[in-house]
Amino acid sequence: MSLTLFEKIINKEIPAEILYEDDISIVIKDISPQAPTHLLIIPKKVIPKLSDATDEDQDILGHLMLLAGQIANQLGLDETFRLVVNNGAKAGQSVFHLHLHLLSGRPLNWPPG
Ligand code: AMP
Numbered sequence: 001m002s003l004t005l006f007e008k009i010i011n012k013e014i015p016a017e018i019l020y021e022d023d024i025s026i027v028i029k030d031i032s033p034q035a036p037t038h039l040l041i042i043p044k045k046v047i048p049k050l051s052d053a054t055d056e057d058q059d060i061l062g063h064l065m066l067l068a069g070q071i072a073n074q075l076g077l078d079e080t081f082r083l084v085v086n087n088g089a090k091a092g093q094s095v096f097h098l099h100l101h102l103l104s105g106r107p108l109n110w111p112p113g
Contacts, residue, residue: 004097006042020071024063027071036105037077041068047098050087068102077104084112 009016010026017029019039030038043060047053053061065083072081081104086093 004046005095006097010044024060025067035103039102041100041102043098048096049093050085050098064100068100080104082108
């Protein structure tokens with residue numbers, strides 16, 4: 001089976017701006033930023049989409065959420081940011097390897113589009 005785009009980034013087969021990495025996750029800058037800060041928080045385990053996650057993935061999902069808050073603090077985002085998970089093509093998901101979008105640095109209107 002072919003690797004996902006994010007597996008190739010994790011394997012360093014294709015370049016990305018990596019901000020953080022540990023055994024469970026990697027954080028990169030989005031190549032097509034939708035806000036002044038637009039990061040992708042990606043688990044190293046391939047979970048195609050959030051709705052595919054199981055109880056086994058609880059620690060990974062917790063790790064991603066905590067990391068999002070820590071990175072936002074480290075970057076001084078003033079506690080003003082948004083996390084987005086697109087689940088499924090109709091919700092805008094284009095890479096089927098779970099990831100959190102962390103967006104900040106511009107007004108974040110509600111409801112989202
Ligand atoms: P989604 O549409 O929710 O699946 O998000 C996928 C994200 O990956 C999009 O915001 C893309 O801009 C981003 N993306 C695609 N290719 C790359 C890449 N090579 N490096 C960094 N981000 C990428």
